[in-house]
Amino acid sequence: MDAKDAPQAAAGKVRELGSFIREQRTGAQLSLRNLANLAGVSNPYLSQIERGLRKPSAEILQKVAEALRISAETLYVKAGILDERRDDDLAAAILADTTLTEPQKRALLEVYVSFRQVRLQERDPVVTLIEDDTAASA
Structure with missing residues (x-):
């Protein structure tokens, strides 16, 4: 620009x-x-x-x-005050947190992923269905 x-x-x-x-x-x-x-x-x-x-x-x-x-x-x-945080930044922060146990880390990541899937489905159900089909066939 x-x-x-x-x-x-x-x-x-x-x-x-x-x-x-x-x-x-x-x-x-x-x-x-x-x-x-x-x-x-x-x-x-x-x-x-x-x-x-x-x-x-x-x-x-x-x-x-x-x-x-x-x-x-x-x-x-x-x-435009902050840069958008990438999804993997949050996952990396959770995984790097030494105060959390492994089961806690897994639970947090599972909740995060499920919330994102719901949110993506609300935004564009067709894209989510395609992503689900792709993941199922992998």
């Missing part, structure tokens, strides 16, 4: 973040005013964030995440 494309990419990230926050808010059945009150920000400011007109600080994202009861890390990634 050239330097002249960077502002457009940043604006796209801000719009994507705003849309994501709006989706989470409507999914949680919160009005704009309710979320603004819970997050401790003004109603117009939150509206501007949702419309992609303002880029909130990490502190504001933390408050919005708490109000929506979602991970602040998710919002940080959407905002």
Whole structure:
């Protein structure tokens, strides 16, 4: 990406973040005013964030995440503050944790994989069926 494309990419990230926050808010059945009150920000400011007109600080994202009861890390990634964590990073962290027993590590990994499969199925049931067929034939 050239330097002249960077502002457009940043604006796209801000719009994507705003849309994501709006989706989470409507999914949680919160009005704009309710979320603004819970997050401790003004109603117009939150509206501007949702419309992609303002880029909130990490502190504001933390408050919005708490109000929506979602991970602040998710919002940080959407905002471009953090890089998205790869799936194998989590597995590696679990496997490297010396405070966990082997059965605990296996259980955590199994739960994680099952949650991801459910989530992927919700997003695209056709892809999940194809992946399941591929795994079964292997």
